[in-house]
Amino acid sequence: MKLVYFAWVRERIGRTEEELDPPNGLATVGDLVDWLKERGPEYEHALAEPRAIRVALDRVHADRTTPIAGAREVALFPPMTGG
């Protein structure tokens, strides 16, 4: 699974993207974010407030209850501020 990060999520984790192989037991976006949070202090810092994290699966917005099965690219980012 390819993970991509943007804005302050990217800065806090310290990389723009990475290839990860999450354990089989993870069913939803929420499970994945909780698992990522345990990977180290930089992830803990970036994902400390799960409500402030937005997630897209294969470039479509998802929420914490969306199943992650089959997703190839998972993006994590803060609430959007374009326009």
Added chain:
Amino acid sequence: MIPITVRIQREDFDIAAEVERIRSFGNDAGAIVTFTGICRDEAGRLSALELEYYPGMAEAEIERITDEAAARWPVVAVTVIHRHGRIKVGENIVLVVTASSHRQAAFEAANYLMDFLKTRAPFWKKEHAGEAAGSWVAAKDEDDAAAARWKVEK
């Protein structure tokens, strides 16, 4: 299918040229609305914005939003151009052009597009003031509220 143009680019855009392009598609548009978003200086505090975006998803998401607007209002053409990279105070950030037979649909579609560009298109602004490192702009609750008012009761 109506002509829908979505562009994400570093360089500036020419508003008059984009309006002229839409006029060239035909004469069924009796109303063309343009909205231009500009980098303001926040009472002299700001020197520039840095706009980051998610390539691939930003285009796809804006196309989803323009398709929704085209399904909801009888627009005959839509153009959305969003810039990225460093944008100085006074420079353009975003352009929305909507064309319709009558003004109301063009105004409302443009308004709808901007509300959802702000809340759903994957762009992030970082503020630069002088030589400091810059700070990320926080999302605003009123932008979410503005987008929520378009919800259709089913």
